[in-house]
Amino acid sequence: MIASLTSTDVDEGYIRWWNDPEIQQGLNQPVRHWGFEQARTHVARFDDHNRFHLGIRCRRTTRLVGFISLFVEPRARVASTNIVIGEKEYWGRGVPLEVRGRMLQFLFRRLGVEKVKGTVYGRNLPSIFNYKAAGFRCEGILRADQPAVWGDGRVDVYLFGLLRDEWEARLRAAADSAPAEEVRDDA
Amino acid sequence: MPDRARALMAETFGAAPEDIPDDAGLGAVAGWDSLGHMRLVLNLEAAIGRTLTPEEVVSLDSLADLQRLLTGKHSPSELA
Numbered sequence: 133m134i135a136s137l138t139s140t141d142v143d144e145g146y147i148r149w150w151n152d153p154e155i156q157q158g159l160n161q162p163v164r165h166w167g168f169e170q171a172r173t174h175v176a177r178f179d180d181h182n183r184f185h186l187g188i189r190c191r192r193t194t195r196l197v198g199f200i201s202l203f204v205e206p207r208a209r210v211a212s213t214n215i216v217i218g219e220k221e222y223w224g225r226g227v228p229l230e231v232r233g234r235m236l237q238f239l240f241r242r243l244g245v246e247k248v249k250g251t252v253y254g255r256n257l258p259s260i261f262n263y264k265a266a267g268f269r270c271e272g273i274l275r276a277d278q279p280a281v282w283g284d285g286r287v288d289v290y291l292f293g294l295l296r297d298e299w300e301a302r303l304r305a306a307a308d309s310a311p312a313e314e315v316r317d318d319a
Numbered sequence: 320m321p322d323r324a325r326a327l328m329a330e331t332f333g334a335a336p337e338d339i340p341d342d343a344g345l346g347a348v349a350g351w352d353s354l355g356h357m358r359l360v361l362n363l364e365a366a367i368g369r370t371l372t373p374e375e376v377v378s379l380d381s382l383a384d385l386q387r388l389l390t391g392k393h394s395p396s397e398l399a
Contacts, residue, residue, distance in 0.1 A: 224354035229346075257360050258353035260377060265346040265353075270377040288373045 134231055136180055137187040137199060139172040145196060147171045149218030157282045159216070160253035182206060188217070188231050197222045200235055209246045211239050215262070228262040236266070240296050248294045253278060254287035267302045268292035324386035327366060331359045343382040363388060 149155050150164040150171065164170065178185035184202040189195060198217035205211070213235065215228050239245045250268060252259045264270070271293045276286035322336070328343065329336040332350030339348060346352070351359070360379065364370055367389060371379075378384055 224352055226352060228353070255376065257357035257376070261345070261353045261356035264377070264380065273373045273377070275373065290373065290377065 133189040133191055133194070134186045134200060134234060135189070137175050137178075137185045139175050141187055141196065142168060142171045142175055143196060145218060146199075149198075149216060150174075152218070153282075154220075155216065155218060158254075158256045158259065159214075160278060160281050160287055162281050186235075188215075188227065190222070195219070198227065198231075200231060202235070202239065204239075204243060204245060209244060210249060211243070211245045211247070212249045212251070213239075214250070223258070228259075229265055232262065232266045236294070236299055240299055246296050248299075250292040252290040252292065254280070254289075260290060263290075263292040266294070267298060268294045269298075324382055324389055327362055327389070328359065328382060328385060331355065331362050339382060341382065345380045359385070367391070 147166055147168065150166045153163055156163050166174075175185055177183070178201075182204045184200070184204075186200040186202070187196050188198040188200065190197050197219040198215065200216075201214045203212045213232075215232060215235075217223055217227050236248060239248055248268075250263050252263065260270075269292065270290055272291045274289040274291065277289040278287050279285075280287050325336045325339045328334075328339050328348070332339075332348060332355055334348065334350060343351075345356070356379075360371060360376060363379070363385065371388070375388055379388060
C-alpha cells in the first residue's frame with residue numbers, strides 16, 4: 133500500500149532509516165542524526181502537488197516499511213523519483229518493483245508526466261537492478277561525479293529514465309502475454 | 320551457450336544449470352532479484368578477477384551478457 137505521508141506518520145522506524153549507515157551509504161548520504169522534530173519537518177516540506185512523499189506499508193500488517201519521494205517539474209512534465217525500503221527484512225522481496233509500478237501509473241496516468249527519472253549513486257547494484265527490471269534505461273553514467281560520503285574517492289552516478297511511450301508499450305506487452313483469463317479479469 | 324556462464328548463474332541463484340534457459344533474462348529466473356543481481360555481479364567480478372566498469376555493470380541483462388563479460392568481449396554499444 134502506498135499513501136501520502138504526514139507528520140503524524142513519523143515513527144521510530146522512519147527516523148531510524150535516516151540515521152542508518154547502511155541505508156544512507158546506498159544513497160551516498162551521511163547519517164542525519166535526526167529525531168522526531170527533524171523528521172516531521174522533513175515530511176512537512178512535501179506539498180502533495182509537485183512534491184510527494186509516499187509511505188510504503190506492508191499490506192498484511194500496515195507497518196510502514198519505506199517511502200517514495202516524487203518531484204514533478206510541471207513545465208517539463210518530468211518527474212524525479214526515489215524509493216527507499218527502510219525495513220531490511222523487506223529487502224530482496226520485490227517491494228520496489230511492486231510499488232514502482234503503481235508509482236508509474238500515478239505519474240503517467242494521473243499527473244500526465246511524459247518522463248520519469250531516477251538516479252543511482254555509486255555501485256548500488258540492487259537499485260540498478262530495480263530500475264532496469266521496471267523498464268528504465270540507463271541514459272548516462274556520470275563518472276566520478278560525486279565525492280564518496282562513505283570512504284575515500286568519488287562515486288559514479290547512474291542516470292535512469294523511462295518515457296511514457298515505453299511504459300505504455302511494456303503494459304501492452306504484459307497484457308498480450310498474460311493468459312486470457314487474467315486479461316478478462318483486468319478489463 | 321557455453322557452460323561457464325550458465326554454471327555461474329546457477330551457482331549464484333541456487334539453481335540447477337539445466338534450469339537456466341538460453342534466453343535467461345534479468346529478473347526472469349528464480350533468484351534473479353535485486354539481491355541476486357548484486358551477488359551475480361560480485362561473483363562475476365571474482366571469476367574474472369577485476370571490477371566491472373560502470374558501463375559493464377549496466378549491460379548485464381541476460382545469460383548472453385554474462386557470457387560476453389566472462390570472455391571479455393565488448394557489446395556493440397560499448398564499441399559505438
